[in-house]
Amino acid sequence: MKAIVFDLDETLISHRKQLENFIDFQYNHFYNRLKLIPFEDWKNNFIKLDNNGYVTKEVVYDNLSNIFKLEISVTELYQHFLQNFHFYISPYKRANELLHILKKYNLKLGLLTNGGTLIQNNKINMLKYENFFDEIIISESVGIEKPDPRIFDMILGRLKVEPKDCIYVGDHPFNDIIGAKEVGIKTIWMSHNRKWEHENNNPNWIANDLYGVEEIIMSEFNW
Template sequence: MKSELGHIVKEDYINRFIEIDNHGYVWKDKVYDQLCNEFRVVNLSSEILLQDYLQHFKHSCVAFPSMISMLDKLKRNNLRLGIITNGYGQFQMDNINSLRMKTYFATILVSEWEKMRKPDPRLFLRALDRLNVAPHESIFIGDHPENDVKAAKEVGMIGIWKKSIYWKSADTDFVIDELDEIPAIIEKLNSKSFA
């Protein structure tokens, strides 16, 4: 692939990929179609680039700092944990496995397999049902103000927004910079018995 993409300045390609990708909210087939057109890639199809992405992205996943230690702490406190993620099923599971997260979660809902996407409230309610917990006894942590935090709050969950450089603010119950702040928030909530 290097020869087919060799005429492109790497930084320009990366920056444009990120821009078209819209923080992960545009599926990569559209991203690669546009990149191939804009950068005049002729001997390599967008389908081949997409397959390369699907096959190799899992090797480039990087966890947030303190993610595993935070999950360890929550699991030791006997909290039932779940994931709701938009995307293609096997692709998302490959990434979750790559980050060594799967064993921490009692349920994982991926939009392709569930036939609905965040912010659909049914997806949040389905996760709560699988975890056998009430919305007011549950916390949702996410980095997207609308698809994560607002959607969770609309079904009655407590929202924690992980600050992101892509959005300025969120209507939420708590705001964190780092994941290691979560256990202290849960302790505070537990002391109030989720009143």
């Protein structure tokens, strides 16, 4: 094995925790104009509309505006999000330690994430992940997103490795695991205690968290 490629959100960092922290900050920042909306109503609707990060925030804010008849413009809320969301980033336990270990063993590391270039780059810069990863691809910047096989081929090409020499780690059954398997990459599914429900496309390994990912990699490499 020569390379390991990671997904970002819900694999190395907790999107849910980051979002909850930011929602609290933004509500308080705009409290004078949001105070008639109970915080729990605002938070619960935001999280539901966000759909684990798979709905753009412009759409989320537009829907919130329609639900609560906001006096604040969608543009103002969205710009505030762009300027501040990355400050509330929440890496999973063991993320940095695992990346340090993998670099120590001279493995090539890739980061492959769906999302907007500005938002994802802000997260990556906050975590200083450019110091860990040999190649980073953000879907918006290349015009292709997971599970399109071309984006997996792209990261393999940039890392200069064959599919058989790479492991991919991700949390999304389709975008991450089935997408990577289509091009022949071995996969570790970050289950977060979920059950795998796609019998014909099983991941090579399943781990509940990054501690489990580390155990699998250590075993695979006999470290």
